[in-house]
Amino acid sequence: MSAYRITRRAGLALGLSILSAFALGSPARSQTFPDRVVTMVVPFAAGGSTDVVARVIAAKMSEILGQQVIIQNVGGGGGSLGAANVARADPDGYTILMGTVATHALNPLILKTKPYDAEKDFAPISLLVIVPNVLVVNPELPVNSVKELVDLLKAEPEKYSYASSGNGTPLHLSGELFKKMAGVSMQHIPYKGSGPPALNDVIGNQVPIMFDNLPSSSSHMKGGTLKALGVTTKERAPSFPPDVPTIAETIPPGYETYTWNAL
Structure with missing residues (x-):
């Protein structure tokens, strides 16, 4: 399923999946759900890849369910902050999370203090993208x-830095895996999510390099402000x-990372 186009058939399937999830717990409630606004928590900044996907999905859900999804x-x-907010919310279906590989695969492994239980505090609805x-x-x-970037980083180690969506995120790990497999050094600059302000700093050349999700940076690449x-x-x-x-075509074979979003 594309992050840019959600068909009516896919949106209907998503809506039915949500209704089915509540029907399993309370048949009476499922007949009236939703009867008020549903809040979708995006655990990253506005304008990033997860936010882009969430807004497309929320619009389609609003259409299918007949209630606004904000x-x-x-x-x-x-x-982890956004995911923890949802974990603490009333389990009534009106607060849902746009989950990611970070919230449900990486954070449970790398956080010393875990603000939520990724398995027990959430009910899976659908893998989206x-x-x-x-x-x-x-x-x-x-x-x-x-290749030219690797050569530059080897010629001037520690001179350059790269941005990511935050410590321990898939984009941070993409950068660290790149450093290890390419045999280079560069400083990591963490931000609160992909998109602004990280992209703004790369475009402004405060941080010259970034690992980003494709949807959030594609318009800047097309416009020539990113390469x-x-x-x-x-x-x-x-x-x-x-x-x-x-990247795997240049550095040793085996380099591969990606991100997923799910409700």
């Missing part, structure tokens, strides 16, 4: 390929210009 951005903690990540740089950085060097998936992204290679 977005609430609660960034911070690599997605699998999102490629992309390595982008400010156009002023004198590189045009992954794409490679995608992090095993194969080239079909929705991406075919001349943009995978």
Whole structure:
């Protein structure tokens, strides 16, 4: 399912999945749900990939369910703050989470203090999208390929830094895996989510390099304010210009990362 286009059939299936989830717990309530606004918590900043996906899904859900689904951005903690808010909410179906690989796969493994139980505090509804990540740089950085970036980082170790959506997030781990497999050094600058303000700082050349989700940075790449060097998936992204290679085509085989979103 594309992050940019959700068909009516897919949206209907999603709506039925939500209704079915509540029918299992309370048949009487499922006949009237939803009878008020539903809040979808996005655990990252507005404008990022997860936010983009959430707004498309929320619009389709509003249409199918007949009630408004609103977005609430609660960034911070690599997605843990927003996820914890939903975990503490009343379990009535009116507060739902746009989950990610960070909130439900990475955070339970890397957080010393766990503000929620990823398995017990949530009920899965649907996997929505699998999102490629992309390595982008400010156009002023004198590189045009992954190989040229690796050569630059080896020639001037520790001079350059890269941005990600936060400590312990998939994009942070994409950068750390890249450093390890390419044998390079660069400082990590964590932000509260992909999109602004991280993208703004890369576009402004405060931080010259970033690992980002493809949807949040694609318009900047098309506009020329960011330069794409490679995608992090095993194969080239079909929705991406075919001349943009995978990172794995340059560094040792086996490099692959991606992000998913689920309700």
